[in-house]
Structures are given as structure tokens and as C-alpha cells.
Amino acid sequence: MRYKQLDQMSFADLEVYSVLPEHPVWSRAAELLDFSFADEICAPLYSTRGPRPYAPSLKLKLHIVQRYYNLSDREMEERVIGDLFIKRFLGLPVSFIGFDHSTIGLDRERMGSALFDACHHHILAQAKQKGLWGDNEDVWLIDSFHTNGHIARLSAYRLIKQAILRVVNHLKRAHPALYRQLGRELDLQPLTQKLPAKANPEDIAASFSRLVVLAYGLLHWFEKEAVRAVFWSWKNRDRQLTSLERQAILFRILTENTLPGDPEDPNDPDRAYRKRPRKERPANQLLSSMDPDARVSKKRSITYRGDKIQVIMSAANDMVLLAEPVAGNETDAHRLQELLKAVQQKHDVKPHSVVADSAYGRGYHRRHLKTEGITFAAPLQAVGDNSTGLYSNEKFTYDSKGEAVTCPAGQVTQKKNYNRHLEGTQYSFPKQVCHTYSLREQCTTSVQGRTVFISDYYNEFQEAKTFNKTEEAKKLFQKRNAIERKNNELKNHNGLGHARTYTRERRRVYVKVVSMVVNLKQLVKQRNPLTLGFVRKRPPCLVLPVLQVQ
Structure with a gap:
């Protein structure tokens, strides 16, 4: 694969770059790391015909600089034009203004998270060769943190409406002929219908039911024989796949948030569908059709909607x-x-x-x-007294060889029941024994007697x-x-606390690039721990090559 060759450095470029002081990060990163590996592993992404692309090693350094300063694509475009330190790190002439913001975004989409992950491990391998990590006596630490995906909390009505609009709008942009056929054969009025300011619960329920009927009608419309013939002859397979994905998301949202009504209910003869109660909705339900990968989680009473x-x-x-x-x-x-x-x-x-x-x-x-x-x-995990103040399992003695449990009063039981889900065995004491125990009120309030759970990994926990x-x-x-x-x-x-994009695949790209950024900073610190600022001293004059006139 042959990549685009940039213009040769002129005498003016050399003079400008020779006056610039050494940058505390980029100058040392260029000395410590060799980014040429990206040219080889990214070569299959490009065609050998047509215009030559920019070298992937150049664009990888561009992504690293972008995440170092936490810039958007448009901000990065301006930064490359006006920042001489970045141009010198990228190996660009002073007059270069070639990168468009769309080039940066399209390159991220083209590489994907798998290749960025490969680049991250290539940099780690270079650091390992320099002896900066990789000792077999090393200690590895592991932890996690939450990110905010900026997902709005939608009601079931708005969530279904959002999913319908994503299916319809994609069809409008990608397949106008099929969209016009949809407008003729399906009534989309429930999408634009508004409730009065003082709508009663019956009107709200009826409006919800009409929206769900439209959603199922849209999915059924795609299965009609005439529509299927046009849909499966779609030449652009990527857009066809996108439409199928959005239909699948709509169907999942409907199944998670709606229930069929009771046609025999005399109080509700016209309501075909109703909302599923929140307690009956799955714990792993979709929060948004825009970002189907986002999930809700809580940590220290703070709710997050995004990734971990x-x-x-x-x-x-x-x-x-x-x-x-x-x-x-x-x-x-x-x-x-x-x-x-x-x-x-x-x-x-x-x-x-x-x-x-x-x-x-x-x-x-x-x-x-x-x-x-x-x-x-x-x-x-902390195991103290029960919240009710009763004896905890720590008060009981377990004999792994005899498979028996002894209570604080000296009573022994071998009656057990294995729980596959919890991966352990539940031992139970007969109620007759518990009733004769003088400290029964401090041990259990159950009429059936005390039970003690012993994990399959009891020995590991004791060790x-x-x-x-x-x-x-x-x-x-x-x-x-x-x-x-x-x-x-x-x-x-470095901005991972707030998601910039939808879907976990795109967020994984940012995670991998930020990982490279923090490792690069760590490499610079380990190699040059004492000089983290600019050294304002003009370097010695460069010896320029003598041009031979032919």
C-alpha cells in the first residue's frame, strides 16, 4: 500500500521549526514511539486504486492529539492549521491546511474500535520493550467507573414515538420511493396528533393505544409481499441493514413497554394496547432508540445512564x-x-x-x-449482624468434610438443599430444635427454624x-x-466521564484512544521526570543540506 506523500520541508519550514522550543509532550513522544505500525495494520482498509490516502500513522497521531486536548473534530481542524507544535509532531509543512473535520470523523468510523485496540497494544508492546512494564513480579490493579451517556429519561409513549420516527425518517432519507409508498398505505397521523391541554386519563390511554397500533402496523407493513420485493432489492446493503436494525429496536421497545388490552372489558372496548407496569418491565430494557446500548445503573444514590x-x-x-x-x-x-x-x-x-x-x-x-x-x-464483602439484629452466618461453624453446620448453641444439622442460582447450599435447622433454644429470639424469627447459606467457595473465602x-x-x-x-x-x-457519541462501539473508540493518550503521558514522565515545561533556549543552528545545481 502506498500512501500520500506530503510536500518536502522547505528552508522556511526548517527555520520555523528550529526556532520552536522542544514541546514537553509531543517532541518526546516522537522520540520514544514509532507510529509506523499503523501503516501496516490499517493497509487493508484502503484500495490500491484511486487517490492515495493519508498515512494511517499520521492520522493516528492526529487522533491522539485530539483526545489529549479533548477537542471536537472542527476544533481539531482549526488546531492543526494554527498550532506549530502539532504540525511538527505530525511531520507537516507550516503551510499545510489539508485536514477537513469530516476526514477525522470518517477515519474513526473506518478504523473502528478493533484497530484502535490493536494500536493501543502496539504502543504497550513498545513500552514493554523499553522495560517500562511487563515484569512478572508486577501487581495489576482493576476497577471501573461510570460514564454519563446523556440519555433523557423518556416515558413509554415518547420512547415508542422516537423509535417509530427513526424508522420512518431513515426510510425518507435512504429510500424515497419506499417512503412515498408508506405515506400512501399507512396513516401516520398519530405521530403528529396532540392531546388537549386538559386531557383526561381515558384520552391519554386511547392516544397511547393508537400509537402502539401504528407501530405494529409499521412493522407489519414491511412484511407485505409488495413491500418486501422492493425492500430486499435495496442496492445499498448498509442502509438496508440500518433499517432492519431500527425495526428490531422498535419491536423490542414495544414488547418491553406494552401489553395487549382486554377486548372483553366493557369499560375499555376501544383500547387495543396499554402500558406495561414498570415493575413488570425487564431490568435490561432499552432506554433510548438513539442509543440502544445504554443502560441505567446506580452508585452511591447517583443514577447513571450510559456505560461502565x-x-x-x-x-x-x-x-x-x-x-x-x-x-x-x-x-x-x-x-x-x-x-x-x-x-x-x-x-x-x-x-x-x-x-x-x-x-x-x-x-x-x-x-x-x-x-x-x-x-x-x-x-x-462486609458481613455483620443482620439488619434485624439477629445472629449472622459468621456465628455458625461449618464442617466441610462432614457437610454439617453447628449453631452457637451446639446444635448440628445436615439437612441441606442446593441452590444452583446462588451457587451454594442452604442448611436448615428443624423448628423443634429452634423452639427449645433459649436464645431463639436473637437467632431467628421464622416459624420454620433457622437457615444458613454456605457457598460453594467457602474454603476460598476463608483463605x-x-x-x-x-x-x-x-x-x-x-x-x-x-x-x-x-x-x-x-x-x-480526558473526557470519558461524558459520552460524545451514541452506541458502545463508537464509545469504545474513544476509550482506546484515551488509553493511548494516558500511556503516552506516562512514558514521557518516566523518561523525562524533571523537565515537564518548555526549555526556552534556542537550539543550535541546523546544518542545512547543500543544494547541487545541475
């Missing part, structure tokens, strides 16, 4: 090894093994220890990391309880503050 970013970093060198956006309502521990395995396979390295908070301390993670020979330090009291564990927990600072840098300093 899982971060793994090296405690020895503060390098971000991996950052992945996941669903906002996904538990922190769900992908721990998957994320650790991804880093180990890409860089052929294994940590000595992994440190996380109590949300990651699941029993199956503790057992897996133990078999891998990795020390896992995570606090146990963790003992290990967490050792000096080694205390030293590991002291290192966990580093990832809190790194999360603050990713979220607040």
Missing part, C-alpha cells in the same frame, strides 16, 4: 493495560477473568498479584486465580479472610489508590 469502563493498570508503572466499556448495569466482577486473559495473551506476561475492591471478590475468581498461581487481593489480615495483603491494598487516580484522569481530565 473497566480498567486494568500496572501498579509499578501506572500504565493502562486495558480499558473496556461494558453495560452500565453489568456487575464489576462479570468480566474479570476475560480482561486479565486478554492482556496475558497479547503480551505473554502474567502478574504476580491482582488487586481489586470487594465487588470483584467472587469465589469463582478467587479459585481460578489460585489455580493460575496469581495472588488475588480483594476485601470480603481470603486469613490472607487479608497479613502484611502482604495490607501492602497490596495500599497500592489500590493508584487506580483511583488513573480513573480520575481518564474520566475527568
Whole structure:
């Protein structure tokens, strides 16, 4: 693949760049990192025919600079034109004004998150070759933070209306002939109909029902034989796929938010559909047809509508090894093994220890990391007295060999029932025994007697309880503050706390580029810890090549 060759540096360019002082970040980044790997891994994206494209290595540096300053595409276009430090880092002549803001956005779409992830790991590999991380005695830290997706909280009516409009408007832009046929065969009046200022509940319910009927009628219209013939002959397959995706989103929103009415109800003979009660809606329901990947989650009484970013970093060198956006309502521990395995396979390295908070301390993670020979330090979730003030399970003694539980009064039970969902066994004491117990009121209020749950990973939890009291564990927990600072840098300093785009795929692009930015800053700090500002001293004059006149 041959890329576009920029104009040769003129004497004026050399004179201007020689006067500029060394930039504390970009000048050292150009010395420490080789970005030419992007030209090779991105070559399949371009055709060998037609105009030559700009080199992917040049555009990768452009994306890194953009996220470093947290700029929009239009702001980045202006910055490249007027910032000489950036032009020198990119290797552009002083007079270059070629980048349009659309070029920047289209290149992000073309590369996608997979190639940006590959670029992130290429930079990590270069840092590893320089000895900046990769020690087998290293400690890896893992944590997550929430992002705000700027998703408005919509009612069921507005959510369905939004989904219908996205299907119809896409058809209007991408297939005008099919849109005109839709206007002739389907009545779209419920989309523009407005309720009176003082509408009663019956009018609101009837309006909702008419909107749902229109939505199902729209989906049924796409299945008509005459429409199917036109739709499946659509030449632009990408736009056809987009239409199918939006239809699927509309159908899912309808199933999650509506219920068929009762035609035999004498009080409601005309209501075909009604709202599904909020308690009956799925926990993983769609919040917006614009951003179907966003989910709602809560942390410390704060509600987030967006994603959650899982971060793994090296405690020895503060390098971000991996950052992945996941669903906002996904538990922190769900992908721990998957994320650790991804880093180990890409860089052929294994940590000595992994440190996380109590949300990651699941029993199956503790057992897996133990078999891998990795020390896992995570606090146990607090287990004190019950909220009712009764004895907690800690008061009971479990015999794993005899599979029996002993209560504080010395009573033993082997009566058990396995719970596959909770991954553990429920032991129960006979009610006759509990009724004769003098401290029964402090133990249980159940008429059927006391029950005690024993996890399948009981031994792992007991080992963790003992290990967490050792000096080694205390030293590991002291290192966990580093990832809190790194999360603050990713979220607040580099803009990951507020989503700029819809869909998780696009947000993953930003996550990968920001990961490269924070690692680049860390490389500069480790190589040049004492000179972070400008050195205002004119460098020695460059020896210019002598031109030979032929």
C-alpha cells in the first residue's frame, strides 16, 4: 500500500521549526514511539486504486492529539492549521491546511474500535520493550467507573414515538420511493396528533393505544409481499441493514413497554394496547432508540445512564493495560477473568498479584486465580449482624468434610438443599430444635427454624479472610489508590466521564484512544521526570543540506 506523500520541508519550514522550543509532550513522544505500525495494520482498509490516502500513522497521531486536548473534530481542524507544535509532531509543512473535520470523523468510523485496540497494544508492546512494564513480579490493579451517556429519561409513549420516527425518517432519507409508498398505505397521523391541554386519563390511554397500533402496523407493513420485493432489492446493503436494525429496536421497545388490552372489558372496548407496569418491565430494557446500548445503573444514590469502563493498570508503572466499556448495569466482577486473559495473551506476561475492591471478590475468581498461581487481593464483602439484629452466618461453624453446620448453641444439622442460582447450599435447622433454644429470639424469627447459606467457595473465602489480615495483603491494598487516580484522569481530565457519541462501539473508540493518550503521558514522565515545561533556549543552528545545481 502506498500512501500520500506530503510536500518536502522547505528552508522556511526548517527555520520555523528550529526556532520552536522542544514541546514537553509531543517532541518526546516522537522520540520514544514509532507510529509506523499503523501503516501496516490499517493497509487493508484502503484500495490500491484511486487517490492515495493519508498515512494511517499520521492520522493516528492526529487522533491522539485530539483526545489529549479533548477537542471536537472542527476544533481539531482549526488546531492543526494554527498550532506549530502539532504540525511538527505530525511531520507537516507550516503551510499545510489539508485536514477537513469530516476526514477525522470518517477515519474513526473506518478504523473502528478493533484497530484502535490493536494500536493501543502496539504502543504497550513498545513500552514493554523499553522495560517500562511487563515484569512478572508486577501487581495489576482493576476497577471501573461510570460514564454519563446523556440519555433523557423518556416515558413509554415518547420512547415508542422516537423509535417509530427513526424508522420512518431513515426510510425518507435512504429510500424515497419506499417512503412515498408508506405515506400512501399507512396513516401516520398519530405521530403528529396532540392531546388537549386538559386531557383526561381515558384520552391519554386511547392516544397511547393508537400509537402502539401504528407501530405494529409499521412493522407489519414491511412484511407485505409488495413491500418486501422492493425492500430486499435495496442496492445499498448498509442502509438496508440500518433499517432492519431500527425495526428490531422498535419491536423490542414495544414488547418491553406494552401489553395487549382486554377486548372483553366493557369499560375499555376501544383500547387495543396499554402500558406495561414498570415493575413488570425487564431490568435490561432499552432506554433510548438513539442509543440502544445504554443502560441505567446506580452508585452511591447517583443514577447513571450510559456505560461502565473497566480498567486494568500496572501498579509499578501506572500504565493502562486495558480499558473496556461494558453495560452500565453489568456487575464489576462479570468480566474479570476475560480482561486479565486478554492482556496475558497479547503480551505473554502474567502478574504476580491482582488487586481489586470487594465487588470483584467472587469465589469463582478467587479459585481460578489460585489455580493460575496469581495472588488475588480483594476485601470480603462486609458481613455483620443482620439488619434485624439477629445472629449472622459468621456465628455458625461449618464442617466441610462432614457437610454439617453447628449453631452457637451446639446444635448440628445436615439437612441441606442446593441452590444452583446462588451457587451454594442452604442448611436448615428443624423448628423443634429452634423452639427449645433459649436464645431463639436473637437467632431467628421464622416459624420454620433457622437457615444458613454456605457457598460453594467457602474454603476460598476463608483463605481470603486469613490472607487479608497479613502484611502482604495490607501492602497490596495500599497500592489500590493508584487506580483511583488513573480513573480520575481518564474520566475527568480526558473526557470519558461524558459520552460524545451514541452506541458502545463508537464509545469504545474513544476509550482506546484515551488509553493511548494516558500511556503516552506516562512514558514521557518516566523518561523525562524533571523537565515537564518548555526549555526556552534556542537550539543550535541546523546544518542545512547543500543544494547541487545541475
